[in-house]
Amino acid sequence: MWQRAGVGRLQLWPHKAAFDPDLGLLLVADAHIGKAQSFRRLGVPVPAGTTAEALDRLSALLQATGATQLVFLGDFLHAATGRSAGTLAALAAWRDRHPALALTLVRGNHDAHAGDPPASL
Template sequence: MKREDHAALPLQLAGEEVLLLAQRALYWPREKMLVVADIHFGKAASFRKLGVPVPGGTTSANVAALDALIAACDVRHIMFLGDFLHAKAAHADATLAVMLRWRLRHPALRLTVVRGNHDAHAGDPPAALDIAMVDEPHVLAPFAFCHHPDMLVPSYVLAGHVHPLYRLRRGWELLTLPCFLIGDTRMVLPSFGAFTGGHAVATQPAERIVVSTGDAVFEVPGPA
């Protein structure tokens, strides 16, 4: 992974080097693992089924974003931190066809999904996608891969669920950006998926904030 132009921020977590990526993902070089949270495949299809006029193409945008990271990094394993499918409507033929075509382009890629709250309602993806489905916490030392960040485990928690956003204020200007919340015992990743939205978060004193502009990642300076 090239670290030019602030597209990746190296960080030590639990004795391991990881990279926080501008594309709202984490890369673990030792395991050649890409970690993404809350991709929410089929969310737009779910809204359209309810009669809400939202744009299409989000599934294709999600797989294109994954392809870009696979091309940029040496990825052998993708760990999805829950909410892989948004709802039962994500099993629509058109959505699954895009996902299956993507899977067939990467037959050797190992895929693991840690079930989240949306996965519990949507159900597991079809077996043809060849995805290992696991419950939280899924431990691969020194990390515990979770969906919910409040899991109490001895390992360092990597989680999603919150879709964190950080509000940067400069005078009258306000900019809201996806962010990584980094604490002593856990990290919450921003949502990866297209059309997922987010929630502005109030940070704890010991937490570090790394924001993503889409092209770069920067740590927000703490209080002086």
Template structure:
């Protein structure tokens, strides 16, 4: 099963194995922490990181938009990994992708990696600082409660370790608490941080082509 339904704040959300979240009522696709250009940053530092991660992520995003029919994209922070140099190849890759999706509205809530960043005006990104309220949700980068709304955030790159006998597997997760939901990092070339959810939290582990409900967490 490559997607799962989850109801929160009176809304139905669709959690997808490509690490995006579809909000059908608003015809909106959400993702967090793409960290575009991260490979270029590492290569500038002399590390032998293969090129093509941004192109692969954008191809995956194009498929998600087509499959959901979404007319708007919300990125919950860390659009960039670092301020880009002018000659980085991923900039042309993204510009070409944006031209193919010229009618798409894109809202970005600035993350900690975006604070010093600037992007070309013709990318037509609606950059916002802090929290963006769209009842019943509040879009933001860093997880935390928002009075009168259910927060959707990123930043933490949540993962859990699944165990079966002697086998161990780290999997990114969608993590929903009482007041805030945290999306997994969309960028394939990103790390993950193990989380210890509290009793009552809902977690959905993301596999290559599946979403698996893994229970309600553990006591704090």
């Protein structure tokens, strides 16, 4: 845990995450959802299931921290080519499991090309 006098506490977690227990705020950088799908569309052989694994890791972080707010620090979606029906369905199912969670996206360089996530998230 990182702490500075007068500032508060920040717990550093694996998978590019940090948690502020005083605010119930989980910060996650560079999720790159749909990255494998984007690569497969370009002919790069990468394994399937990476989106589900990423969302499962995210759910585990939420469970472990008890976060009530989640901020994606850039690059939520990898590319427009990763916005497949399967990727969007996985995101919708994940969101259904966390309906009360407040979500915020701080746009990164990939988000400019991938576009915003569906409004239903």
